[in-house]
Amino acid sequence: MEKKLIDYIHFYIGQPCVNSWFAETHDMYDNGWILAGVDKMSAKPYKLDNSDDFTWSKEVLVILRPLSDMTEEEAIALYCSEPWHHVSKSYIKQAVIKENVKGHQPNIIEIDHAGPSGSSGYCMGTDLLYLNKLSARQFAFLLSRGFDLFGLIESGLALDKTKREGNV
Numbered sequence: 730m731e732k733k734l735i736d737y738i739h740f741y742i743g744q745p746c747v748n749s750w751f752a753e754t755h756d757m758y759d760n761g762w763i764l765a766g767v768d769k770m771s772a773k774p775y776k777l778d779n780s781d782d783f784t785w786s787k788e789v790l791v792i793l794r795p796l797s798d799m800t801e802e803e804a805i806a807l808y809c810s811e812p813w814h815h816v817s818k819s820y821i822k823q824a825v826i827k828e829n830v831k832g833h834q835p836n837i838i839e840i841d842h843a844g845p846s847g848s849s850g851y852c853m854g855t856d857l858l859y860l861n862k863l864s865a866r867q868f869a870f871l872l873s874r875g876f877d878l879f880g881l882i883e884s885g886l887a888l889d890k891t892k893r894e895g896n897v
Contacts (some may be wrong), residue, residue, distance in 0.1 A: 793877040
């Protein structure tokens with residue numbers, strides 16, 4: 730089944746984007762746009778906004794971050810965003826983002842921790858956070874930071890923020 734941007738775009742309202750209905754050399758292409766809304770029933774379904782103006786467009790490309798761009802601080806915050814995790818942020822030694830790890834499902838975060846833990850006294854070990862088994866809170870956390878959770882960059886439906894000049 731072919732991926733369509735209109736099926737995913739609502740998750741990225743508030744994220745930077747370009748008005749791809751225009752050529753890249755046109756002023757309206759990259760005008761500091763933010764995706765402000767979506768109206769699936771409209772001929773121009775994408776509402777774009779910046780500090781001076783707004784417009785509706787037929788075509789947009791949202792500017793997203795690949796999961797590989799996640800910082801260690803973001804990985805720790807993602808892991809600790811769930812109250813049932815028994816390890817405090819201060820006891821996490823390392824968080825490593827791994828993609829397509831052999832023998833595991835793709836895209837995991839490996840969390841090494843050691844320190845006091847609840848009633849058991851002391852806890853040391855490694856936890857794996859599978860990015861295809863996120864809680865609603867973790868999912869919202871990643872979306873709020875502009876991560877591509879649906880393979881839109883790979884499908885050509887979004888731009889990779891890390892490959893843009895000025896990283897914007």
